[in-house]
Amino acid sequence: MSVLVYTENWDGKFKKLSFELVSYAHEIAKMLNTQTVVLSIGNVAHDELQKLGTYGASTVMSVDNDCCKNLDNQVYSHIITQAASKADANIIILAHNNIGKALAPRLSVRLKAGLATGVLSLPQSIEPFTITRKVFTSKAIANIIINTPVKIVTLLQNSFGIHENQAAVQIETFNPDLSAVTAKTVIKEVNKVTGKLLLTDAEIVVSGGRGMKGPENWGGIEELAALLGAATACSRPVSDEGWRPHSEHTGQTGKIIAPDLYIALGISGAIQHLGGVSGSKCIVAVNKDPDAPIFEAADYGIVGDVMKVLPEFIAAVKEIKQS
Amino acid sequence: MKILICISNVPDTTTKIKFVNNNTTFDKSGVQWIINPWDELALTRVLDLKDAQAGIESVTVMNVGLADAEPTIRKALAIGADKAIRINADPVDSFQVASLLADAIKKDPYDIVLCGIESCDYNGASVGGMLAELLDMPSVSAISFLNIAGGKVELKREIDGGQESIEIATPFVGIVQKGIAKDPRIPNMRGIMMAKTKPLQVLEPSAANTLTSVGSFDLPKAKAACKKIDPDNVKELVRLLHYEAKLI
Numbered sequence: 244m245s246v247l248v249y250t251e252n253w254d255g256k257f258k259k260l261s262f263e264l265v266s267y268a269h270e271i272a273k274m275l276n277t278q279t280v281v282l283s284i285g286n287v288a289h290d291e292l293q294k295l296g297t298y299g300a301s302t303v304m305s306v307d308n309d310c311c312k313n314l315d316n317q318v319y320s321h322i323i324t325q326a327a328s329k330a331d332a333n334i335i336i337l338a339h340n341n342i343g344k345a346l347a348p349r350l351s352v353r354l355k356a357g358l359a360t361g362v363l364s365l366p367q368s369i370e371p372f373t374i375t376r377k378v379f380t381s382k383a384i385a386n387i388i389i390n391t392p393v394k395i396v397t398l399l400q401n402s403f404g405i406h407e408n409q410a411a412v413q414i415e416t417f418n419p420d421l422s423a424v425t426a427k428t429v430i431k432e433v434n435k436v437t438g439k440l441l442l443t444d445a446e447i448v449v450s451g452g453r454g455m456k457g458p459e460n461w462g463g464i465e466e467l468a469a470l471l472g473a474a475t476a477c478s479r480p481v482s483d484e485g486w487r488p489h490s491e492h493t494g495q496t497g498k499i500i501a502p503d504l505y506i507a508l509g510i511s512g513a514i515q516h517l518g519g520v521s522g523s524k525c526i527v528a529v530n531k532d533p534d535a536p537i538f539e540a541a542d543y544g545i546v547g548d549v550m551k552v553l554p555e556f557i558a559a560v561k562e563i564k565q566s
Numbered sequence: 567m568k569i570l571i572c573i574s575n576v577p578d579t580t581t582k583i584k585f586v587n588n589n590t591t592f593d594k595s596g597v598q599w600i601i602n603p604w605d606e607l608a609l610t611r612v613l614d615l616k617d618a619q620a621g622i623e624s625v626t627v628m629n630v631g632l633a634d635a636e637p638t639i640r641k642a643l644a645i646g647a648d649k650a651i652r653i654n655a656d657p658v659d660s661f662q663v664a665s666l667l668a669d670a671i672k673k674d675p676y677d678i679v680l681c682g683i684e685s686c687d688y689n690g691a692s693v694g695g696m697l698a699e700l701l702d703m704p705s706v707s708a709i710s711f712l713n714i715a716g717g718k719v720e721l722k723r724e725i726d727g728g729q730e731s732i733e734i735a736t737p738f739v740g741i742v743q744k745g746i747a748k749d750p751r752i753p754n755m756r757g758i759m760m761a762k763t764k765p766l767q768v769l770e771p772s773a774a775n776t777l778t779s780v781g782s783f784d785l786p787k788a789k790a791a792c793k794k795i796d797p798d799n800v801k802e803l804v805r806l807l808h809y810e811a812k813l814i
């Protein structure tokens with residue numbers, strides 16, 4: 244018996260998301276009185292693998308094989324299936340990001356394991372295995388019961404947090420048998436911005452809507468974000484208009500994020516927008532319309548002209564950072 | 567090429583969500599139903615490619631649902647799909663949906679099967695990947711671009727901080743997200759008239775298992791009222807965020 248976590252790495256490094264997954268798995272492993280095993284695929288240095296022990300991993304299985312550098316969903320599903328069998332895993336945990344969403348359903352079929360995606364917290368009970376997740380684009384919560392011996396969950400990023408649980412970690416090389424599968428996705432080109440804080444990783448997000456009037460007014464948003472160490476985001480019409488890149492669009496049809504602080508500037512707070520941000524721990528809204536629905540979701544609000552409020556916001560942050 | 571788009575029939579995105587029977591059943595009364603937004607975008611892109619003579623022979627849409635899903639299915643025909651199939655079942659979980667779709671697809675295969683990244687009712691983000699595994703086909707997820715030219719398929723998928731351009735041979739399952747098309751096609755009068763005469767085949771479901779069930783639903787806890795700050799005192803907001811919320 245064990246709890247198996249699959250975590251991706253980013254150019255050989257783990258990040259907060261990996262540590263959150265391991266912390267979460269460790270807590271479930273405690274409920275089950277068993278161990279946490281982590282599977283890592285790709286070139287990751289020993290020291291980096293060792294870090295997973297800080298969050299409770301007792302074994303790390305590392306597939307350091309050049310064949311698997313690029314994500315091919317079939318190849319990866321084969322590897323994770325074999326790891327699950329070797330670790331005798333009865334719970335498998337992945338991130339609820341693009342990679343987890345691509346792999347978990349395939350694994351569910353391969354392992355005949357019930358799947359709960361985008362879970363928010365620890366299982367409410369182990370027998371029967373009951374766990375909560377958001378449904379109807381965050382407008383409701385469902386208590387899902389998984390009825391199979393092996394269970395798979397994908398965890399919504401930033402919903403559990405990082406918890407240190409130093410374990411004596413053993414690192415093993417894992418050599419899956421890939422004779423029965425070949426990669427069919429051929430990657431022609433990778434286009435990636437590096438060095439920019441990713442929206443999904445950010446603890447603070449500064450976001451602008453149509454109330455910002457035009458792309459020329461984003462200087463203030465960028466400045467505030469830089470001061471706060473935040474990522475920038477926007478509402479859908481803003482990205483549809485081409486004022487901002489599509490990757491910044493948050494909401495039901497864009498990215499679903501749950502930062503600690505979400506600052507919404509000139510965003511009305513349409514239900515589809517809130518679907519992507521309502522998991523934020525604190526929402527600040529600036530909008531000139533006192534009846535804008537964003538104020539129903541917000542913790543702090545200013546009814547006022549964002550063009551006037553934003554420069555003052557920036558000045559006040561500078562002042563407090565200096566004090 | 568024969569292309570299939572799996573469409574789920576979901577409540578309009580502005581629907582007020584309510585439950586009945588002790589919070590175990592979604593209350594469908596008064597709900598407006600739509601084609602799941604990503605499925606609609608996938609359909610739009612495929613029809614654009616068909617119009618551009620990209621070598622698409624037929625575009626089929628398939629839904630697992632009861633007869634009450636037919637207006638939504640007809641809308642897909644009105645937008646321009648050639649043919650529709652409804653598998654007559656009220657599914658319990660994504661695995662059951664995927665199994666029913668897979669059984670129908672095995673009997674009458676397609677070159678490309680497209681699904682949306684998630685349906686905005688149960689938000690499972692599961693059916694596409696499950697379907698690919700059941701069909702033993704490759705899958706590409708988070709597709710934000712699809713082109714077909716000279717029999718070749720080019721895709722882009724979203725990765726952290728960017729995109730990957732991918733080539734893949736058919737058959738495969740594509741799981742589509744935003745970006746694949748800008749706005750969904752709106753059916754015109756001619757499309758609506760034609761939809762009435764297009765085939766909508768109803769299949770009886772095969773025997774399919776479920777792996778999960780929903781115990782009950784809850785509504786999110788009401789949020790505490792928003793603390794309003796005087797627009798002439800923005801400093802106070804920053805002070806609260808620093809000292810009270812301790813977030814900056």
Ligand SMILES: Cc1cc2nc3c(=O)[nH]c(=O)nc-3n(C[C@H](O)[C@H](O)[C@H](O)COP(=O)(O)OP(=O)(O)OC[C@H]3O[C@@H](n4cnc5c(N)ncnc54)[C@H](O)[C@@H]3O)c2cc1C
Binds near residue numbers: 478510
């Ligand atoms: C199927 C579907 C899916 C969708 N998915 C998404 C999604 O994922 N994400 C998303 O964001 N939207 C989504 N939408 C669109 C959504 O319904 C709204 O249209 C959109 O969120 C509105 O964006 P906005 O708030 O920026 O613009 P608007 O609705 O135009 O609001 C602008 C706001 O700015 C305020 N304002 C104007 N000037 C000022 C000023 N000077 N100072 C302060 N405030 C000012 C106004 O009072 C207003 O509240 C979706 C819609 C549909 C139908």
Ligand SMILES: Nc1ncnc2c1ncn2[C@@H]1O[C@H](COP(=O)(O)O)[C@@H](O)[C@H]1O
Binds near residue numbers: 629683685690691694
């Ligand atoms: N009942 C259904 N009938 C047909 N296709 C479906 C159905 N449910 C989901 N799908 C497809 O699977 C995708 C993802 O749905 P889900 O896994 O339910 O979030 C949708 O965008 C559809 O393409």
